[in-house]
Amino acid sequence: MRKYWDLIIVIALSLILDLVIFIAPESIIRKALGLIFVLFLPGYVFITALFPERKELDNLERLALSFGLSIAIVPLIGLALNYTPWGIRLKPILVSLTVFNVAFSIIAIYRRANAINPWIPWISIEDLKRELEWEKASKLDKALTVILLISIIVSIGVLIYVVTHPKPGEAFTEFYILGPKGKAADYPTKLFVNETGRVIIGIVNHEHRNVTYYVEIWLVNLTYNFTTNETIIHEMYLxxxxxxTLPSIPVNIEGNWTPQFEMNYTFKIDKPGKWQIWFLLFKDKEPPIPKECLMGANCLSEKWRIIEAINGTIQSLKLNVRVIEI
Incomplete structure (x- = not known):
């Protein structure tokens, strides 16, 4: 078994990573093993299976090719998965890379067992000096070699830090309305006077913090003057x-989308005409609303809300409703 210790470790690390991902998906162990799993192991087993003889490649060439080929193999596996029913998701990628590592490790073990002078990884200081031709090198070459090695070590350290301390993703909020059947269809866009309309209001927090959301629903009658590019609001009622208040949840790009907060909302409009229902979303603090608006009066003093929603300053949704008399 000592003859194949490196390949046995490759198989073991691949299987351990699979286990860690399902048991402790957020652990530092997953991130550390994941780096090795993606950036080194595929190329290493491929090179070892392809060149089992010691004379074919030296240690530094094998090390460089292991990193280089890993960077080439992993995207190719992802490209192949893209044309399968499973797609490019965590589980298919994990299974595919594990199968690749285990399969080529077994091939490498077979090839090494039949090699005349097999390459078995074991590097001493003397081996490293010999491969770098340390004794024959000038002082300048030695200095450049040391600088190169330090640069490689620092680069690997920076890469590990970046991967293990990822920058938080973009902060945003999902705000949506659905039809009565819970789909983006069959909206109540045509109603009789005082007929009940129904929609589903949904909010999902991806702001990386707890957020208190304030939702306002306004009934608006407006026209647009194309000559002056001006929006004219005739009536608006709260x-x-x-x-x-919702906690932040991570964006799930691997599984099915699930709602966080949804509320059934029913409404009636007692006047015929072409109306717009505006759903305005405010975070953390709601602008004050005059008392007359709360009493159901025509609240043109607050038309700035709708203007800013049209301009995109306020996060909003709009539903066009035509109301006809019975």
Whole structure:
């Protein structure tokens, strides 16, 4: 077994990483093993299987090719998965790379067993000096070699730090409305006077912090002057408002999307015409609303809310509703 210790370790590390991902997916062990699993092991087993004889490549060439080929093999496996029903997801990638590492490790063991003078990794200080031709090198070459080795070590250290301390993703909030069946369809866009319309309001927090959301629902009658590029608001009424505090949840790109907060909202419009229902979303603090707006009066003093929503300053959604008399 001592003859194949490196390949046995490759198989063991691949299987251990699979186990760690399912048991402790956020652990530092996963990140450390994941780096080796992706950036080194595929190329290493491939090179070892391809060149089992000691004379074919020296240690430094094998090390460099292991990194280089890993960077080439992993994207190719991902490209192949893209054309399968499984797609480029965590589990298919994990299984594919594990199968690749184990399969080529077994091939490498077979090839090494039949080699005349097999290459078995074991590097001493004397071997390293000999491969670098240390004794024959000038002082300048020795200095450049030391600088190169230090640069490689520092680069690997920086890479490990970047991977183990990832920068938080973009902070954002999902804000949406769905039809009564929970789909982005069948919205109540045509109603009779005082007929009940129903939508589902949804919010998902990806802000990396707890956020209190304030939702305002306004009934608006407006027209747009194309000559002056001006929005003219004739009427606007506060239909409803509520708030909810949500914890931040990570973006799930590997599994199915799931809602965080959803609320059924029903409404009636007692005047015929072409109306717009605006859903405005505020974070942490809601701008004050005049008392007359809370009493159901026409609240043109707050038309800035709709103007800013149209301009994209306020996160908002809009539902066009045509109301006809019975």
């Amino acid at each position: 239909m409803n408002r509520f708030n909810v």
